[in-house]
Amino acid sequence: MHRTAVKKVVLENVLDANDALAQANREKFDQSGTYVINMMSSPGAGKTALLERALERLRGKLRLGVLEGDVQTTLDADRLARFHIPLVQVNTDPGFGGECHLDANMVRSGLAELPLEDIDILVIENVGNLVCPAEFRVGENVRVMVYSITEGEEKPLKYPLMFRSADLVLVNKIDLLEYLDFDLEQFLGYLKAVNPAAPHILTSARTGEGVEEFCSWLERRTAYPPASG
Amino acid sequence: MHELSIAESIVRVACNHADERRVTRVHVKLGHLRQVVPSALAFSFGLVAEGTGVEGAELEMEEVPAAGICRRCGEESQLEGFPLVCRTCGGFDLEIIRGEELLVEFLELEEA
Numbered sequence: 524m525h526r527t528a529v530k531k532v533v534l535e536n537v538l539d540a541n542d543a544l545a546q547a548n549r550e551k552f553d554q555s556g557t558y559v560i561n562m563m564s565s566p567g568a569g570k571t572a573l574l575e576r577a578l579e580r581l582r583g584k585l586r587l588g589v590l591e592g593d594v595q596t597t598l599d600a601d602r603l604a605r606f607h608i609p610l611v612q613v614n615t616d617p618g619f620g621g622e623c624h625l626d627a628n629m630v631r632s633g634l635a636e637l638p639l640e641d642i643d644i645l646v647i648e649n650v651g652n653l654v655c656p657a658e659f660r661v662g663e664n665v666r667v668m669v670y671s672i673t674e675g676e677e678k679p680l681k682y683p684l685m686f687r688s689a690d691l692v693l694v695n696k697i698d699l700l701e702y703l704d705f706d707l708e709q710f711l712g713y714l715k716a717v718n719p720a721a722p723h724i725l726t727s728a729r730t731g732e733g734v735e736e737f738c739s740w741l742e743r744r745t746a747y748p749p750a751s752g
Numbered sequence: 753m754h755e756l757s758i759a760e761s762i763v764r765v766a767c768n769h770a771d772e773r774r775v776t777r778v779h780v781k782l783g784h785l786r787q788v789v790p791s792a793l794a795f796s797f798g799l800v801a802e803g804t805g806v807e808g809a810e811l812e813m814e815e816v817p818a819a820g821i822c823r824r825c826g827e828e829s830q831l832e833g834f835p836l837v838c839r840t841c842g843g844f845d846l847e848i849i850r851g852e853e854l855l856v857e858f859l860e861l862e863e864a
Contacts, residue, residue: 528776528860533769537761537780537854624754654787655754680835680844684785716844717836 541659544627548634548662555639557588558744559647561663563685566651568671569695571599572728573737574646578606580738585745588642590633592625592650599648611636615650624655627662643745653682665690665744672696672705679713687718693737698727755788758854759796765856766806775809777860783816783853784831790815818851 536542552559564570574589581587588609591600600612613633615625630647637645647663649656668689670678673696679686686692692714700707714723724740726733766778778797782788790813797811818831822838823846829839836846 527863529863531769531771531859531861533765533856533858535765535769535856537758537765537856540761540764624757626757655757658754658786659757683834683836684787713835713844719845 538658541627544631545660545662548627548631549664551634551639552645552662552664555642557639557642557645559645559663559665560741560744561647561649561656561661561666562669563649563653563656563666563689564651564669564671565653565674568651568669568674569726569728570648570651570669571602573669573693573695573726573734574648575602575606576728576731576734577738577741578603578608580734581741582606585742586641586643588637588639588645590630590637590645590647592629592648594623594650609637609642623650623652624659625649625661626659630661644741653678653685657685657688667691667693669693669695672699672703672707672710676706676710676713679710679717683717686714686721689718689721691740692718692721692723693726693733694723695726695728697725697732698730755792756796756800758788759793759800762797762811762856763800763804763806766809766859767804769856769859770805770861771864772805773864774862775806775859776862777810777812778806779812779814779857779859781814781816781853781855781857783851784818785848785851786854788854814857816850816853818848820846820848820851822846 562570578587589603591612592615593599594615597612600610603610611633613629615629647661666689670692724733724736726737762778762780766775794811801807801809819828820831820836821828822841822843824843825841827838827840835844837844838846
């Protein structure tokens with residue numbers, strides 16, 4: 524078939540534009556000396572609850588800020604408002620019914636409302652989802668994944684991209700261990716198999732177990748130069 | 753539905769390279785590990801392309817199977833699905849060498 528078309532080689536990565544914006548965000552964070560954590564999990568794993576526990580302990584010690592990403596509602600932001608910390612909510616619903624993740628541009632749009640100079644650690648609470656957020660860098664220094672034991676042992680094998688990209692895994696709802704047929708050793712084995720480098724902390728936002736250790740981990744972030752990533 | 757964001761990016765890349773000509777075909781490479789659903793991407797692409805220079809263009813998707821090199825035994829494996837596992841020794845710690853592509857490889861443009 525004859526075509527009156529010409530071929531033009533492009534070879535451009537689809538996410539280059541996002542990555543460039545992520546890099547610009549990162550430069551902004553580095554300038555203000557803000558360490559940035561991208562917090563990810565499936566919906567309902569306990570990101571907000573763990574943040575609340577951590578904020579209770581870190582009040583007065585560390586200047587935290589939070590950027591909340593949600594498809595809709597300000598419910599999570601409302602829960603954190605009592606801490607009187609810099610807080611901005613980014614809803615990812617631009618009219619199409621809502622994105623399932625935050626991307627670098629959405630984060631950038633929220634930054635204007637945050638006094639980065641006054642924030643030691645900025646926690647970006649991503650949209651609950653085990654697939655999409657892993658694809659989009661937003662300028663973070665590290666990725667913390669919250670996993671809850673009600674999700675089943677096999678999740679690291681089913682969602683390896685998310686688990687592989689995590690620098691720390693919080694194994695949450697550990698207070699439910701005695702009530703569930705959950706094999707913790709098997710889960711930890713799978714986790715180590717897909718991401719041998721990532722440490723984990725057993726946590727319960729309900730009882731407070733592991734929250735101190737998570738807070739120490741957060742405090743150590745500000746003591747070291749930013750990690751690569 | 754990260755397909756919608758990805759479709760938006762593809763359309764943006766295509767428009768940037770179209771030299772103000774109409775785009776008739778966009779060829780992308782999709783690595784299997786990207787967990788992109790081709791039918792969802794094609795649908796999103798059609799929506800996002802409307803009203804741009806890419807409207808009506810065919811989105812041609814070349815899927816790239818995943819492959820990795822085992823960090824334990826050093827062997828290369830094709831990876832058919834999750835879990836990602838070395839076919840030689842059963843190890844899970846693999847360095848991914850293919851399957852993460854998300855690339856606009858070429859465009860077809862209408863002759864000026």
